[in-house]
Structure formats: structure tokens, C-alpha cells
Amino acid sequence: MSRAFVKEPDGLAAFEELPERLISDNPNLVTDEGLRQIEDEVARLSRAYADAQASGDRAALNVAARDLRYWTQRRATAELVPAPSDRDEVRFGARVALVRADGRRQSFRIVGEDEADPARGTLSYVSPLARALLGKGVGDTARVGGGDVEIVAIE
Template sequence: LALARAGRDARYYSARHASAELVGPPPADGRVHFGSRVTFDRDDGRRQTFRIVGEDEAEPAEGTISYVSPVARALMGKEVGDVAVVAGGEVEIVAIG
């Protein structure tokens, strides 16, 4: 069982490595892109900051979210001052880095 699991994991990581794409820094055009660090205010007064990363890099507790997450998808293409709907509530973008 352990050998089968190790083989499966090795195949998975090998496939992920083969399909990985190096992405440069996001454009400095004032919009949210893959790789952007976005700070936003929620309806309930919380301020959160996340960097938008690939699926394998995402660790929300450490401030990174996947580009396919609902939060990231709602923020993509937005600018400072824009409002997006996230989890049924609104968030306002206050900074993009």
C-alpha cells in the first residue's frame, strides 16, 4: 500500500513538473492579475490581503489563494476602488501590488 501510494505521488509530481509554466511578474497596469497581491475590505470590516498563485502554491492561511478560487476569479481584472461580490458579500479593493 505504501509503495503504491509513493508511486502514485511520484507520477503526480512528475506530471505537474512537466506541465508547470514559469510566469513573470504581473503587469503594472493597476489591475488584478495572476501573481498580484490584493488587499480588500469586506462588508464586515475585515481587511484581507492575498497573493494570487497557482493551484499547487495556494495556502490561504499563509496569504496565497489559487487563481481558480472564487475569490481570485471575482477579483481578476479589477482595479483599486472596484467592488466585487465574494461569497454573497461585497469586497472593495484597496491596494494591488
């Protein structure tokens, strides 16, 4: 029989098991908010997994199972870092206001990898910008991406 007449599964149904989501080799540092986000995601995915099982939706089951394994692992390895008590230098969990060489002012909170979203003002502690800022104080500069940034506030 010609392969042209054989119905191939399409989309996610084509995979018996999806490839695992990659887990970073960096320590899984999290803020209070980041830990809550992980716990919320585990709860949401647990419900999605149960719903997919009940409905017999194999594609949804595969996605939920894979993502649940990822977030369960992230929860197990989460290292809660308390908010910094002083504002003398940039630390994990601090909000940093900076001015770029072109005059743009930006503000980022240094957070864990899973909670980082630069468009929402959060930056992973392993990002090049965060690495350049960590340990520096107000008035210090850092070289990032071919330009300098100056720290104008630490909150």
C-alpha cells in the first residue's frame, strides 16, 4: 500500500512522548513570587493532566505530563532567597534603576530564571545584564552589550 493513503498523526498526537523541557544547570534561585508561580503552575498542570486523562486526550496528556515533570522538578530544586534587607548593592531580588548611554532609563528586578520576563521588568540573575550589575552600587557603571549603564537606584 502506498504511504500516500496512510493517515499519519499530526500535531502533538504524532509524538508518543514529547522531548523533555531542558532544565538549567544554574542553581534554581527563586523569590517569594517565583516560588508561588511555580506552585501555581504545578497545581494548574495537575488539573490539566487529570482532565486530559478523563477525556482520553493523548496529546494534551503528553503535554501536561511533560510540563508537570518540569515544574515538579523546578519546585523540588527551588532555593528561596529572601528579599534583600539592604540597598547598598545590587543583589538577587532587588529592583535596579539604570540609565543607558543613550539616556534611556530602565528598571529591572533581578529574579530566578523561570520568573524572568524583561518586558514585565524582571530579569534572570544569569542574564548578562544582571551579572554585570550584581554586587555594584548606586553610581557604579557596568559595560553591557557594547555600551555602559549607570546604576541610579536600588530598591
